[in-house]
Amino acid sequence: MPPSTTRRRRAEHLGPERRRPQILDAALEIAVNEGISSVTIASVAEKLDVTRPVIYTCFANRVDLIAELVRREEERLNQTVGAVLRRRAVNADAEVFVEGFRALLSTVVDHPNTWRLVYGAPDSAVAEYFGRGRAASVKRCTELLRPTLLKWGMPADEVAHKLGALVELWVSSSEGMVRTYLADSSWDPDELAEFMGTSVYRALRTTV
Template sequence: MAANSHRPRAEHLGPERRRPQILDAALDIAVSEGVSAVTVASVAERLRVTRPVIYACFANRVDMIAELVQREEGRLRESMTTVLRRRAVDADATVFIDGFRALLNTVAEQPKTWRLVYGSPDSEVAEFFGRGRADAVARCTDLLRPTLAAWGMPEADIDKKLYPLVELWVSASEGAVRSLLADSRWAPDELAEFLGESVYHALRTAV
């Protein structure tokens, strides 16, 4: 007799209500075991439903993973739009602290999404992580150029130094996310103050 023959019948939900549940289960599996472990069978087992319930929402594993990646990418883009909204040009340490605070509180609110990005070696994840990082670099470049000018850096120096300074800022942000996920001793606001001050002084002394 099949192993799932005694499984209770799942509550009947339409695809629009069931799909988020499936994606949440797929995210749990991806974070804990890797994207390669996300299959129709593993998600059905996690939700305690039969495979046809999954197939009623997704044609196959590839479609399910693609929608999961798209959903989490959308969440990250929304977060980064909030974090990197336009700020004062003549920025002081408070501006950078506020930016790190917004970022790290987003991480605290959606840790699974960020763990998927920073903890997975899977190519499906690496591709959208690369797109998100490129977008963050572009936004930081747009923000930092006028700030360096307001701080008094000559235009020729801005053209030369802007990219490495943006990389410093973005890399520090990535390190902040990893630190918060890896070390429970840090609270988001505490880590934001520490790194915001550090990044500000590193950028300010480059002028």
Template sequence: MGSRSAVRPRQRAQHLGPERRRPQVLDAALRIAVEDGIAAVTVAAVAERMNVTRPVVYACFADRVELLEALIRREERVLLDGIVAALPRRRVEADEEVFVEGFRALLETVAARPDTWKLLSGNPDPAVVHSFGRGRQVALERCTRRLRPTLRAWGIADAERKLPALVELWVSAGEGAVRTLLSGEGDWTPEDLGAFVGAAVYRALRGA
């Protein structure tokens, strides 16, 4: 009697269908990755976390690698949206306020989904090692496109040669701000830390 009741929820779970089930599978995989490391994310572990059978997970993703790839892509999109928000968009000749608003937006994104950062900044799994760092490269490319006309508008000498170094400074400052926020040290809020780092980055770039 007890065994039949234990099986019943798993049978109902299958009726949701792969399309509706995939986000739940990814959510479960993310929790496992953050709590136990990405190496702990297996089809069996995800199924156990969701209280479903492994075929339910396999109906959503062909194997563990496909599941991890989908998880990384989804979380990268979330983080990239925050990074793009940290780019000056109101005008080419951005002022300090634009940078402050951008870094605040980034940190608010991370504060809302800290597990995303923890996943993407953790040690990569050998099975999907090529996927890690992809989001950062996209961020560097987007920052380069945004910063190039701003440096020219500011009249920065030798702007094109300095551009890669300044973009790296900008992105690294964002990463450092995120780590500071998530560490809890200094009792920073996204608003206060965004104001501090945004102003510092603006002054560094403006005086380059």
């Protein structure tokens, strides 16, 4: 019996609960390397060396498959970013920002393809899902930065005026760090996190 036939027969014996994560991992790899438009039932089946009916036992169609992929990666990012943006000391110093950037970058090291999907997929559905995640990050950073600026001595009326722009500086710098790490393998994660965290702290601190 040809090896490919043997692999397909074994694949059919896997239940949907065991098979679904494999299908989603294969779809993620295709989306990152070839674009979300290349994720089809056929392409995922070929990637896993199984027949299309194996994929259909887990997902009704391509739309369901992509929706579940995006939902899984969105949930993964929300959990990791939420952990990064946990409450910290109000009177933050440079190390507080370095620690945050280091924690964020550790999630990129652990799940690089999730982040590549965020920044590499022009599909409007993907952008909508992850746009919500960015909005949540902006809200959380706003909650963290407002009391810090006040503690540093910025007048309340000035905080009200400048807070949005400073939060955008912080969030955009975080996104830039992720893009830099994914694009430039010469960076050591700790070195990049320390550089970016210190730079953002200095930029924010000099506004007071």
